[in-house]
Amino acid sequence: MHPRNIVAPHTAAADRADPETSRAKLRVAFVLVPEFTLTAFASFVDALRLAADESDRSRPVDASWTLLGEDLKPVKSSCGVDVRPWQTFADPDDFDYIVVAGGLLRGSHRVGAATIEFLRRAARQNVPLVGICTGSFVLARAGLMQGFKCCVLWLHLDDFVREFPDVRVTADQLYVADGQRLTCAGGTSVTHLAAYIIERHLGIAPAIKCLRILVEDAPLPAAAPQPLADTFATVEHPRVRRAIRLMEQGLGWSVSIADVAAALHMSVRQLERDFHDSLGRSPQAVLLELRVSHVRWLLGSTHLAISEIAQRCGFADTAHLSRVFRKSLGCTPSAFRTETYGTRHRPARALQL
Numbered sequence: 001m002h003p004r005n006i007v008a009p010h011t012a013a014a015d016r017a018d019p020e021t022s023r024a025k026l027r028v029a030f031v032l033v034p035e036f037t038l039t040a041f042a043s044f045v046d047a048l049r050l051a052a053d054e055s056d057r058s059r060p061v062d063a064s065w066t067l068l069g070e071d072l073k074p075v076k077s078s079c080g081v082d083v084r085p086w087q088t089f090a091d092p093d094d095f096d097y098i099v100v101a102g103g104l105l106r107g108s109h110r111v112g113a114a115t116i117e118f119l120r121r122a123a124r125q126n127v128p129l130v131g132i133c134t135g136s137f138v139l140a141r142a143g144l145m146q147g148f149k150c151c152v153l154w155l156h157l158d159d160f161v162r163e164f165p166d167v168r169v170t171a172d173q174l175y176v177a178d179g180q181r182l183t184c185a186g187g188t189s190v191t192h193l194a195a196y197i198i199e200r201h202l203g204i205a206p207a208i209k210c211l212r213i214l215v216e217d218a219p220l221p222a223a224a225p226q227p228l229a230d231t232f233a234t235v236e237h238p239r240v241r242r243a244i245r246l247m248e249q250g251l252g253w254s255v256s257i258a259d260v261a262a263a264l265h266m267s268v269r270q271l272e273r274d275f276h277d278s279l280g281r282s283p284q285a286v287l288l289e290l291r292v293s294h295v296r297w298l299l300g301s302t303h304l305a306i307s308e309i310a311q312r313c314g315f316a317d318t319a320h321l322s323r324v325f326r327k328s329l330g331c332t333p334s335a336f337r338t339e340t341y342g343t344r345h346r347p348a349r350a351l352q353l
Contacts, residue, residue: 024052024064026201029095031068031115032085033138035107038077040133040190043214044099047194050210051202062202068098070114078103089114092122097182097197102134105159108141116142126180132193133186140164144181151176153185172296174224188216195219223340224300232286237278239264243271247287251294254314257283287314292328295321299337306333 028048030041045065050056052063069075069085076082092098100119102108119142122129131139136150137160149168152160157171170176175184175193184193191214199207199219207219232244246260260283261271275283291313298309310321322332329336 024060024062026052026063026097026198027095028063028065028097028099029068029090029092030065030099030101031119032075032077032083033100033102033108033135034075034110035078035104036075036101037103037133037186038079038081038083040103040186041077041083041101043188043190044101044132044194046214047191047198047210050213051198051206056213062206063198068118070112078107089118092118092125092127095127096201097128097130098122099130099132100135100138101132102136102138105134105137105156108134108137111138111141119144123180128180128182130193130197131181131183132190133184136160136183137163139181139183140167145183148181149176149178150181151183151185153187173222174220175222177222191216192220192224193222196222232279235278237274239266239271240274240278243275243283244286244290247283247290251290251313254312255287256314257287288324289328291315292325295325295333296329296336299333300340309333 026048028044030045032041048063048065049058049060053059053061066087067083067085068087068089071088072085074082074084098119119129119139123144129139129144131137131150134152134156136145136152137156139145140150140160140163145164145167149170150160150164151173152169152171154171157169160167160169171185173185174189175182175196177193177196182193182197184190191211195207195211196219198210204219211217211219232241235241235244243260243264246263247255250259257271258268261268264271271283275281275286279286295309295313298304298312302309304312306321307318310316310318313321315321315324325331325333325336331339
């Protein structure tokens, strides 16, 4: 069989489709894992629906989709809503992509042997596999992520690394398209991964159309950063937790440690003792880490100039920001923006902060 290429607009598989969808240029099958995330599945299938037809008529003209399962029993989502597969497993070669919708990690442990074998068969037949939400865990447990880079939500990064130490993984971007494996963080990143696939097969206009109907301005690139992770979620000291929240909330107006201490009705010295007791670090070091993380987010998510980002994140000037950023990440902010997003990348929207 001729190997598939994920950017190919069509394959001979479409000729074997049902008559009403035989003209579809993009054919997608969904496999729902027990306790899958309903929003992830709905976001992807709705993007296909909106791109497949004129206006909002929802006919599977340019794109078609189906739900596959070991049997036709309903699959319960993480919010309790049941979704019934439309058909049992078919020939993987009948589809351009097979999308695995994950959700709660405990659900992905209950994937049946027939599902795993179907996914492995699809891989052998060079059908691109897509993992949305925690679908990446399902693919990795089936041994199908070896040699591929994977994207997971920052919340699940530690779980993934512990279970799959030999798989390359990232949690600082929206999605990864690595050959015939495509994975994303979940949430709204599912919509942008779907738009990426739609653009490759149907063109940019349907991709933009579906995003705008879903109230997204334009496609975001794969390297666009995930929202800031709650790095200090495990901190137990109540004053330290409140202090970190105040730091996060004050990043846009250059909050100082003295400001935080005053808001908590305590001295800077006492705040420093609490941080050292709880984290083994000073509040100044934590604030600097939060500022650098915020800079990274602004570099990929806004049109702001480096000088304005420096001002908004509490740095004295561009030179000060560059020194700190280089020490933390090994490059300047401008080099990071170019290397990560490319010279032609322009963020989809200019945030009003």
